[in-house]
Amino acid sequence: MIAVTNRQFKLAARPIGLPKRSDWDETSAPVVGPSDGEVLVAVLYLSLDPAMRGWMNEGKSYIAPVGIGEVMRAGGVGRVLESKDPAFSKGDYVVGILGVQEYATVRAKGLTKVDPSVAPLPVFLGVLGMPGMTAYFGLFEVGAAKAGETVVVSGAGGAVGMTVGQLAKIKGCRAIGIAGGPEKCAYVTDELGFDAVIDYKSADLLAGLKAHCPKGIDVYFDNVGGETLDVCLTRLAPHARVVICGAISQYNNTTPVRGPSNYLSLLVNRARMEGMVVFDFADRYGIAVREMAGWMKEGKLKSCEHVAEGFETFPEALLKLFKGENLGKLVLKVAD
Amino acid sequence: MIAVTNRQFKLAARPIGLPKRSDWDETSAPVVGPSDGEVLVAVLYLSLDPAMRGWMNEGKSYIAPVGIGEVMRAGGVGRVLESKDPAFSKGDYVVGILGVQEYATVRAKGLTKVDPSVAPLPVFLGVLGMPGMTAYFGLFEVGAAKAGETVVVSGAGGAVGMTVGQLAKIKGCRAIGIAGGPEKCAYVTDELGFDAVIDYKSADLLAGLKAHCPKGIDVYFDNVGGETLDVCLTRLAPHARVVICGAISQYNNTTPVRGPSNYLSLLVNRARMEGMVVFDFADRYGIAVREMAGWMKEGKLKSCEHVAEGFETFPEALLKLFKGENLGKLVLKVAD
Numbered sequence: 001m002i003a004v005t006n007r008q009f010k011l012a013a014r015p016i017g018l019p020k021r022s023d024w025d026e027t028s029a030p031v032v033g034p035s036d037g038e039v040l041v042a043v044l045y046l047s048l049d050p051a052m053r054g055w056m057n058e059g060k061s062y063i064a065p066v067g068i069g070e071v072m073r074a075g076g077v078g079r080v081l082e083s084k085d086p087a088f089s090k091g092d093y094v095v096g097i098l099g100v101q102e103y104a105t106v107r108a109k110g111l112t113k114v115d116p117s118v119a120p121l122p123v124f125l126g127v128l129g130m131p132g133m134t135a136y137f138g139l140f141e142v143g144a145a146k147a148g149e150t151v152v153v154s155g156a157g158g159a160v161g162m163t164v165g166q167l168a169k170i171k172g173c174r175a176i177g178i179a180g181g182p183e184k185c186a187y188v189t190d191e192l193g194f195d196a197v198i199d200y201k202s203a204d205l206l207a208g209l210k211a212h213c214p215k216g217i218d219v220y221f222d223n224v225g226g227e228t229l230d231v232c233l234t235r236l237a238p239h240a241r242v243v244i245c246g247a248i249s250q251y252n253n254t255t256p257v258r259g260p261s262n263y264l265s266l267l268v269n270r271a272r273m274e275g276m277v278v279f280d281f282a283d284r285y286g287i288a289v290r291e292m293a294g295w296m297k298e299g300k301l302k303s304c305e306h307v308a309e310g311f312e313t314f315p316e317a318l319l320k321l322f323k324g325e326n327l328g329k330l331v332l333k334v335a336d
Numbered sequence: 337m338i339a340v341t342n343r344q345f346k347l348a349a350r351p352i353g354l355p356k357r358s359d360w361d362e363t364s365a366p367v368v369g370p371s372d373g374e375v376l377v378a379v380l381y382l383s384l385d386p387a388m389r390g391w392m393n394e395g396k397s398y399i400a401p402v403g404i405g406e407v408m409r410a411g412g413v414g415r416v417l418e419s420k421d422p423a424f425s426k427g428d429y430v431v432g433i434l435g436v437q438e439y440a441t442v443r444a445k446g447l448t449k450v451d452p453s454v455a456p457l458p459v460f461l462g463v464l465g466m467p468g469m470t471a472y473f474g475l476f477e478v479g480a481a482k483a484g485e486t487v488v489v490s491g492a493g494g495a496v497g498m499t500v501g502q503l504a505k506i507k508g509c510r511a512i513g514i515a516g517g518p519e520k521c522a523y524v525t526d527e528l529g530f531d532a533v534i535d536y537k538s539a540d541l542l543a544g545l546k547a548h549c550p551k552g553i554d555v556y557f558d559n560v561g562g563e564t565l566d567v568c569l570t571r572l573a574p575h576a577r578v579v580i581c582g583a584i585s586q587y588n589n590t591t592p593v594r595g596p597s598n599y600l601s602l603l604v605n606r607a608r609m610e611g612m613v614v615f616d617f618a619d620r621y622g623i624a625v626r627e628m629a630g631w632m633k634e635g636k637l638k639s640c641e642h643v644a645e646g647f648e649t650f651p652e653a654l655l656k657l658f659k660g661e662n663l664g665k666l667v668l669k670v671a672d
Contacts, residue, residue: 062604062606244599244600245603247600257597259594259596259597260595260599261594263580263593263595267398267611267612268396268398268611268613269398270610270613272610274606275606275608276606277604280606
């Protein structure tokens with residue numbers, strides 16, 4: 001065993017509003033060697049996701065909350081240092097729930113091997129990782145997007161939103177993004193090929209939707225909730241599908257979540273609003289990854305990562321998501 | 337032609353809040369004989385429906401609003417007095433959009449013949465009419481209720497709600513109603529066979545749902561919106577379906593509609609919320625009517641009408657819906 005210490009971030013307190021430094025304990029522990037069926041992984045990149053904010057709250061959800069004093073849950077990509085499971089060997093690259101720490105000793109069955117010759121490692125946390133899977137199954141299965149339809153996606157400058165718009169184009173849909181600020185907006189149209197984007201920070205969202213979706217919205221893929229969801233509901237086309245993937249505008253609320261006041265548009269338009277959790281599609285991740293890797297190779301699907309550096313900056317790096325400071329998939333580089 | 341006058345209620349003003357007498361013009365006009373393709377119908381019973389409140393508002397919806405100065409739209413059942421269409425003969429009983437008037441001269445193609453030997457005429461405005469169709473297609477198609485599931489329906493003392501609960505029982509589901517007041521509550525359990533009912537006026541709804549739906553709600557059929565919808569959302573089972581049929585608690589609002597603050601339960605539970613408009617199922621009404629008439633004959637499905645009398649009381653009779661004063665399908669008797 002390598003006699004090194006393992007820096008970790010543990011949840012110290014349940015945050016009220018935006019997580020503060022004092023909600024975390026930065027600690028060190030000895031690296032623990034794997035038992036049978038376990039693998040020791042050196043964490044290289046951690047995935048920073050809006051969903052992590054939800055895992056910090058108490059109460060019933062689609063997954064158990066992180067306990068106070070536990071290492072914060074996070075997805076990551078890393079290199080196997082030692083394996084006590086026949087499925088993995090030293091030197092393999094793997095993704096899985098590794099936690100906010102430098103070394104993860106985890107059950108082998110929770111890991112998936114990745115091939116760094118297919119794409120750079122952070123891409124396996126982005127387009128070929130959970131955000132990509134979320135976009136793929138959310139748009140194609142839950143949203144049931146069909147060629148010729150108009151797809152609107154909020155959080156278009158984020159990891160999921162960017163992928164949704166590109167997949168919509170691949171499917172033959174019109175893709176309209178909603179994002180905040182000129183940099184993100186320019187990126188999704190100029191680099192990623194969205195048909196249009198509405199900068200909700202500087203333009204009137206309703207006017208933008210009227211201009212860019214003259215026949216209404218067929219699929220609205222919602223990552224943000226709040227006012228944006230409510231405005232989009234007023235522009236649904238008949239039989240529209242609203243995919244509820246997240247609600248980043250509401251995760252740090254200290255007041256109750258804002259409900260969509262225009263939900264009766266679902267009735268008027270015989271539309272549906274459906275929630276999704278990507279884990280439900282786990283048995284088909286492989287199919288999606290192969291198809292999306294193919295599109296990447298053909299140049300139809302681009303990946304974009306925002307790499308924050310320095311393990312010790314984790315608490316501040318996470319906040320970039322809620323401040324809208326990341327362009328694309330936010331990852332924290334932990335080691336080379 | 338019969339030289340009589342035709343009393344009518346026309347929309348005089350767009351109501352703010354509950355419709356007032358002054359929002360109506362009670363007028364008389366000569367009866368107009370039918371032209372080719374039309375039928376003159378003596379109105380016998382008018383259907384009073386929550387949806388009528390929506391038709392009084394300006395703005396885009398699933399159907400055009402009633403214009404100021406126009407006869408108020410309403411479904412009804414009547415007897416053919418004169419026909420200029422080969423499909424109908426004098427003496428036939430018909431249902432269709434007849435309007436709030438004593439005599440309707442309407443296009444034949446909008447009418448459907450009914451057989452008074454199958455059920456009393458008001459039943460064709462209730463279980464065998466739009467409320468019945470709404471319950472049938474809403475529960476079985478939109479809600480996709482399956483045997484063994486738990487179905488919760490609000491407005492259980494109303495025409496749609498009563499039918500939803502009974503159809504749920506026929507399907508092999510558990511049926512839990514939400515209704516206001518001891519009379520309605522006793523009726524739906526004792527007479528209609530619901531498994532349980534929660535009196536939202538005297539009991540805690542959340543506690544009631546916990547007690548009666550220990551495994552959560554599989555199908556929530558919502559007729560009322562507001563607080564009731566929001567509480568029900570917190571108790572959804574995984575993959576639940578929420579049918580948005582109406583929102584009677586919100587129709588007379590003078591403030592914005594209350595959005596469901598707990599809509600993220602859709603995400604956590606991978607649930608969907610879907611709006612419905614019964615007209616979309618018109619091509620299959622016949623199938624549903626035959627099946628439901630069969631269940632009525634077997635005693636599995638009961639009809640319940642609340643008959644208000646006196647054409648001139650229309651404005652006040654309509655308000656019974658919004659005050660929750662009707663038990664079952666509210667109809668206005670216009671003539672014998």
